[in-house]
Amino acid sequence: MFETTIDDMNPQLYGHLTESLFQSGAREVFLTPVQMKKGRPGVLVTAICDSARAHAVLERLFAESTTIGVRVRHEGRVELMRSVAEVETPVGTIRVKTAILPNGEERRVPEYDDVKRIAQEAGRPLVEVMDEIRSFLHESARTTA
Amino acid sequence: MFETTIDDMNPQLYGHLTESLFQSGAREVFLTPVQMKKGRPGVLVTAICDSARAHAVLERLFAESTTIGVRVRHEGRVELMRSVAEVETPVGTIRVKTAILPNGEERRVPEYDDVKRIAQEAGRPLVEVMDEIRSFLHESARTTA
Amino acid sequence: MFETTIDDMNPQLYGHLTESLFQSGAREVFLTPVQMKKGRPGVLVTAICDSARAHAVLERLFAESTTIGVRVRHEGRVELMRSVAEVETPVGTIRVKTAILPNGEERRVPEYDDVKRIAQEAGRPLVEVMDEIRSFLHESARTTA
Amino acid sequence: MFETTIDDMNPQLYGHLTESLFQSGAREVFLTPVQMKKGRPGVLVTAICDSARAHAVLERLFAESTTIGVRVRHEGRVELMRSVAEVETPVGTIRVKTAILPNGEERRVPEYDDVKRIAQEAGRPLVEVMDEIRSFLHESARTTA
Amino acid sequence: MFETTIDDMNPQLYGHLTESLFQSGAREVFLTPVQMKKGRPGVLVTAICDSARAHAVLERLFAESTTIGVRVRHEGRVELMRSVAEVETPVGTIRVKTAILPNGEERRVPEYDDVKRIAQEAGRPLVEVMDEIRSFLHESARTTA
Amino acid sequence: MFETTIDDMNPQLYGHLTESLFQSGAREVFLTPVQMKKGRPGVLVTAICDSARAHAVLERLFAESTTIGVRVRHEGRVELMRSVAEVETPVGTIRVKTAILPNGEERRVPEYDDVKRIAQEAGRPLVEVMDEIRSFLHESARTTA
Numbered sequence: 001m002f003e004t005t006i007d008d009m010n011p012q013l014y015g016h017l018t019e020s021l022f023q024s025g026a027r028e029v030f031l032t033p034v035q036m037k038k039g040r041p042g043v044l045v046t047a048i049c050d051s052a053r054a055h056a057v058l059e060r061l062f063a064e065s066t067t068i069g070v071r072v073r074h075e076g077r078v079e080l081m082r083s084v085a086e087v088e089t090p091v092g093t094i095r096v097k098t099a100i101l102p103n104g105e106e107r108r109v110p111e112y113d114d115v116k117r118i119a120q121e122a123g124r125p126l127v128e129v130m131d132e133i134r135s136f137l138h139e140s141a142r143t144t145a
Numbered sequence: 146m147f148e149t150t151i152d153d154m155n156p157q158l159y160g161h162l163t164e165s166l167f168q169s170g171a172r173e174v175f176l177t178p179v180q181m182k183k184g185r186p187g188v189l190v191t192a193i194c195d196s197a198r199a200h201a202v203l204e205r206l207f208a209e210s211t212t213i214g215v216r217v218r219h220e221g222r223v224e225l226m227r228s229v230a231e232v233e234t235p236v237g238t239i240r241v242k243t244a245i246l247p248n249g250e251e252r253r254v255p256e257y258d259d260v261k262r263i264a265q266e267a268g269r270p271l272v273e274v275m276d277e278i279r280s281f282l283h284e285s286a287r288t289t290a
Numbered sequence: 291m292f293e294t295t296i297d298d299m300n301p302q303l304y305g306h307l308t309e310s311l312f313q314s315g316a317r318e319v320f321l322t323p324v325q326m327k328k329g330r331p332g333v334l335v336t337a338i339c340d341s342a343r344a345h346a347v348l349e350r351l352f353a354e355s356t357t358i359g360v361r362v363r364h365e366g367r368v369e370l371m372r373s374v375a376e377v378e379t380p381v382g383t384i385r386v387k388t389a390i391l392p393n394g395e396e397r398r399v400p401e402y403d404d405v406k407r408i409a410q411e412a413g414r415p416l417v418e419v420m421d422e423i424r425s426f427l428h429e430s431a432r433t434t435a
Numbered sequence: 436m437f438e439t440t441i442d443d444m445n446p447q448l449y450g451h452l453t454e455s456l457f458q459s460g461a462r463e464v465f466l467t468p469v470q471m472k473k474g475r476p477g478v479l480v481t482a483i484c485d486s487a488r489a490h491a492v493l494e495r496l497f498a499e500s501t502t503i504g505v506r507v508r509h510e511g512r513v514e515l516m517r518s519v520a521e522v523e524t525p526v527g528t529i530r531v532k533t534a535i536l537p538n539g540e541e542r543r544v545p546e547y548d549d550v551k552r553i554a555q556e557a558g559r560p561l562v563e564v565m566d567e568i569r570s571f572l573h574e575s576a577r578t579t580a
Numbered sequence: 581m582f583e584t585t586i587d588d589m590n591p592q593l594y595g596h597l598t599e600s601l602f603q604s605g606a607r608e609v610f611l612t613p614v615q616m617k618k619g620r621p622g623v624l625v626t627a628i629c630d631s632a633r634a635h636a637v638l639e640r641l642f643a644e645s646t647t648i649g650v651r652v653r654h655e656g657r658v659e660l661m662r663s664v665a666e667v668e669t670p671v672g673t674i675r676v677k678t679a680i681l682p683n684g685e686e687r688r689v690p691e692y693d694d695v696k697r698i699a700q701e702a703g704r705p706l707v708e709v710m711d712e713i714r715s716f717l718h719e720s721a722r723t724t725a
Numbered sequence: 726m727f728e729t730t731i732d733d734m735n736p737q738l739y740g741h742l743t744e745s746l747f748q749s750g751a752r753e754v755f756l757t758p759v760q761m762k763k764g765r766p767g768v769l770v771t772a773i774c775d776s777a778r779a780h781a782v783l784e785r786l787f788a789e790s791t792t793i794g795v796r797v798r799h800e801g802r803v804e805l806m807r808s809v810a811e812v813e814t815p816v817g818t819i820r821v822k823t824a825i826l827p828n829g830e831e832r833r834v835p836e837y838d839d840v841k842r843i844a845q846e847a848g849r850p851l852v853e854v855m856d857e858i859r860s861f862l863h864e865s866a867r868t869t870a
Contacts (some may be wrong), residue, residue: 001361005755007560008834011587012547015619016554016561018327030295030332031325031621033613035180035756037743038837039595041623042755047625048361058803059827063560066834068824071726071773072801076362078348099358102349105273107357110297112328112447119451125498126451127444128250134285138276146506150610152736153689154417157402160407160764161416163472175440175477176470176766179626180611182598183692184740186756187610188766193506203658204682205668208415211689213679216581217656221491221507226501244503244814254443254501257302257473264306270353271306272299291796301442305474320730320767321476321760323468325615329450331466333476338796366797368783389793392784395708399733399791400765400850418685425718429710436651453617465585466615470760483651504652511652534648537639540853544646546587547618563830565821573860576687589852592837596844596851643850692737697740705788706741707734 001073002049002061005034007042009066014043017064024060048075084111089136091129092118096137096138108137146218147194147206150179152187154211159188162209169205170198193220229256234281236274237263241282253282291363292339292351295324297332299356307354314350316342328350374401379426381419382408387428398427403406436508437484437496440469442477444501449478452499459495460488483510519546524571526564527553531572543572581653582629582641585614587622589646596622597644604640605633628655664691669716671709672698676717688717726775726798727786730759732767734791739768742789750778773800809836814861816854817843821862829852833862 014031021029028048036042045065049057061070080099087096094114099107110133119129158175166174173193181187190210196204206215225244232241239259244252255278264274304321311319318338326332335355339347351360370389377386384404389397400423409419449466456464463483471477484492496505510548515534522531529549533543545568554564594611601609608628616622625645629637641650660679667676674694679687690713699709746754753773761767764783770790774782786795805824812821819839824832835858844854 005753007591008837010565010590011616011620011622012618013562013565014621016551020561022327028295029327032322032334033325033621035184035758037184037187037747037754038592039180039182039184039598040591041180041594041613042591043621044755044757052790058704062556062805062827064562068693068794068807068822068834069802069804070316070788072803073363073798077359078362079359080352082358097358102352103476107356107358109358112298116451127448127499127501130445131279131283134276135280138280139284150608153419153692155735156732156761156765156767157763158417158420159766161406165416165762167472173440174472175479177467177479177612178470178766180613181736182602182609183737184743185692185736186758186768187736187738189610189612207660207682209417211417211687213662213677213687214657217658218508218653222504223507224504225497227503242503247497252501252503254503257443261306271310272303272354272356275300275303284641297446301447301471301475301477302473304476308474312762319762320769321758322478322769323760325619325621326446327619328447329453329615329617329619330446331449331468331478331615332446362800369794370787372793380856386733389792392787397791397793399793402733415807421714421718424711425715428715429719457617463585464617465624467612467624468615470766472765474760474762474764476760486861506651512647512649513652515642517648532648537642542646542648544648547588566859569856570860570863572816574864590855593852593855596841644852646852696741706745707738707789707791710735710738 001075002047002054002058002070003044003073004061004065004067004070005036005042005044006065006067007036007040009043011043013065015043017045017061020045020060020064021057024056025049026057080107087137087140089133091117091122091132094133106141108141110134110137147192147199147203147215148189148218149206149210149212149215150181150187150189151210151212152181152185154188156188156209159190162190162206165205165209166192166202169201170194171202221228225252232282232285234278236267236277239263239278251286253286255279255282291347291365292337292344292360293327293334293363294351294355294357294360295332295334296355296357297326297330299333301333301342303355304335307335307351311337311347313347314365315339316347331371370397376428377430379423381422384408396431398431400424400427402417436510437482437489437493437505438479438508439496439500439505440471440477440479441500441502442471442475444478446478448482448500452480455495455499456482456492459491460484461492476537487497500510515542522572522575524568526557526567529568530555541576543576545572581655582627582634582638582650583624583653584641584645584647584650585618585622585624586617586645586647587620589623593645594625597641600640600644601627601637605629606637620673632644659686667717667720669713671702671712674698674713686721688721690712690714690717726800727772727779727783727795728769728798728805729786729790729792729794729795730761730769732761732765732792734768736768738790739770742770745785745789746772746782749781750774751782753765789821803849805832812865814858816857821857831866833866835859835862854864 026047026049032044082099095111097109102126106120171192177189184245193236227244242254264271316337316339322334372389385398385401409416461482461484467479517534530546532544554561606627606629610659612624673692677689699706751772751774757769807824820836822834844851
């Protein structure tokens with residue numbers, strides 16, 4: 001995990017920085033607004049990656065931002081077992097991620113990009129299509145249980 | 146609508162301030178973290194109310210906070226037509242708010258407090274019960290449509 | 291210490307998530323607004339607990355939120371020595387936490403819940419009662435010193 | 436100008452909501468993290484548009500979010516006179532926005548999308564290309580002045 | 581009241597921008613972190629001033645930031661009656677602001693800059709000196725009441 | 726690295742707390758707005774220092790804030806090699822920090838305090854002088870390369 005606070009970079013560049021970090025192998029990137037010295041509204045950049053990608057992510061962080069010092073931390077991670085499968089729904093086929101909770105129950109989450117694609121193709125509001133697909137997944141899980 | 150930035154109040158008091166404003170008739174109260182002069186992390190308090198309650202809300206804002214100056218603004222408001230009805234669901238009876246969208250479609254939202262009560266009585270995770278009730282509302286809307 | 295960023299959960303559920311984490315043994319829970327990929331305003335959930343409660347807190351975090359991966363970190367903690375005692379004040383009896391600073395001085399802090407109860411029973415503004423009690427504690431400390 | 440606080444929407448949907456509002460004619464859309472009642476980390480959505488597009492933007496805001504009430508406000512706006520021209524730089528042709536400051540001086544700003552395109556085509560860090568283009572614009576302004 | 585969102589300015593410059601706006605006559609300036617298009621962590625700058633200073637403040641806002649468009653709004657303001665007087669305390673003479681609440685009670689607030697000066701001259705923690713002075717003001721108000 | 730969340734301190738005191746931590750040897754101090762229990766808008770204080778200064782920084786953190794418990798963490802840090810030199814620019818002499826990127830390229834950053842001094846002495850907008858100096862550094866780097 002890499003963290004660096006930045007208080008001298010044009011904010012226009014953060015979108016590209018984030019994309020670059022994902023491309024170089026980061027699993028997760030997020031920005032936290034922080035208040036730094038001398039009244040500066042800075043940004044804390046957090047990038048999380050596997051050890052194998054650490055070198056590439058760090059190099060990109062130095063290249064695509066104005067930082068000159070980055071903090072490094074190793075952290076454990078507990079993840080639910082999960083699998084991805086294609087599911088046919090009334091509005092189209094989407095990928096669904098299924099995670100197994102500690103108590104053995106399943107949680108099914110539709111892939112955002114697939115839901116968005118379907119909403120755009122159908123010219124319908126995303127919030128409505130998302131609701132519909134989540135309801136369908138919920139009902140079909142109940143039925144098969 | 147009242148707005149005031151506060152940079153000299155013990156943050157412990159905001160919970161009570163918010164409750165007090167609701168009790169005196171505010172329809173909506175929210176807090177925005179802002180950065181004020183001399184490196185102070187302040188809070189912008191926004192309270193929205195009908196004209197009839199403006200005096201009571203303002204008085205309470207002065208009494209329950211450290212502010213000595215409040216900005217006042219009149220704003221228009223566009224609201225969807227809505228109604229509340231009791232609905233029986235597989236997990237219990239809850240109130241459901243129904244709003245009519247500009248295109249004529251309905252949006253049905255379960256009352257949070259009712260869903261929370263059911264989750265607590267059943268000893269089940271709220272996230273799961275919320276999902277179940279939203280799916281039920283979605284399906285029953287579809288069936289009756 | 292557990293941390294997880296969440297970008298797909300109904301914000302209504304955070305109040306209950308926070309309460310649940312405290313009930314399962316967390317010492318501290320706080321939420322940080324963060325900016326995640328694809329323009330999503332997410333939330334970083336941080337829960338801190340003793341090792342003995344870690345399993346229970348983690349299980350609850352998975353059950354009551356939509357997260358499927360949680361980061362884990364062991365951190366040291368430096369705490370001031372402290373004690374809690376009941377103190378009679380002009381407005382009523384409250385619990386007061388006394389901490390010993392590194393330089394040997396004492397810092398006395400009234401329990402928020404007690405101050406709030408007194409303010410509500412007296413129908414007085416909390417900000418005023420809090421001020422009064424803090425002043426009393428300050429003066430009585432000075433007198434006995 | 437439209438404003439609404441939302442505390443019950445899946446944050447995944449904000450990216451699409453923002454895009455939709457721009458497509459329906461909003462000039463500016465931004466999200467502010469706020470703290471709402473019952474411990475909810477909500478989002479204040481602000482959309483600014485010309486009167487001619489107000490109806491379309493409002494309709495989209497209701498369709499693509501979970502809000503059921505939106506605040507409306509008319510605001511004045513002071514804008515610098517500006518023009519856009521294509522400029523040839525050592526790294527490629529880009530659009531440059533020129534604004535006239537109240538004191539008569541010019542401020543020249545490169546179009547972000549053009550700078551990003553050039554950086555990607557050249558496989559160079561965006562922060563570096565941005566710096567280079569801004570320096571070039573600055574120097575060429577000085578020379579012709 | 582002026583408001584503008586900025587997403588292309590080096591955050592180092594905000595401290596100076598804020599000072600400049602105060603110098604040109606602003607009564608209040610604060611910064612709110614917001615999330616803008618294309619993943620940019622921007623800043624909403626709010627400057628409040630009397631009509632007489634509006635021209636000077638606006639000119640400064642354009643000169644000392646990168647904005648090219650500023651929103652303008654007239655707002656009402658409700659202020660408590662207040663007066664400032666010098667008060668002798670056990671730790672030194674300070675200015676104290678006294679405001680009259682709607683219910684006739686007084687609220688007395690020490691001037692931050694005076695308290696800070698005393699703390700620095702005495703080489704004592706500011707938090708401790710602030711507490712002491714507030715307690716003194718509270719007690720002396722009670723005694724004379 | 727020290728971290729503590731604070732939800733019961735007058736925000737006026739943060740400016741002084743931050744300065745005090747820097748004076749006692751912290752390399753970096755920043756504040757993050759967080760949402761704590763019972764609707765409190767708290768602040769996460771992060772102070773980073775070398776091991777040699779840890780004791781002094783910690784003592785100051787306890788003395789100048791209301792915290793009674795601080796989290797401690799050791800973190801690695803990757804820094805670019807850097808040097809500082811005085812550079813003559815058309816607007817005056819300033820210190821310039823030069824960092825060597827992993828790919829061997831140089832990045833030159835003007836010292837903020839020097840740029841601000843020059844802008845103030847010249848009575849010119851800081852944003853303009855900063856732009857001018859950065860352009861000069863960029864061009865002179867290019868010429869000598």
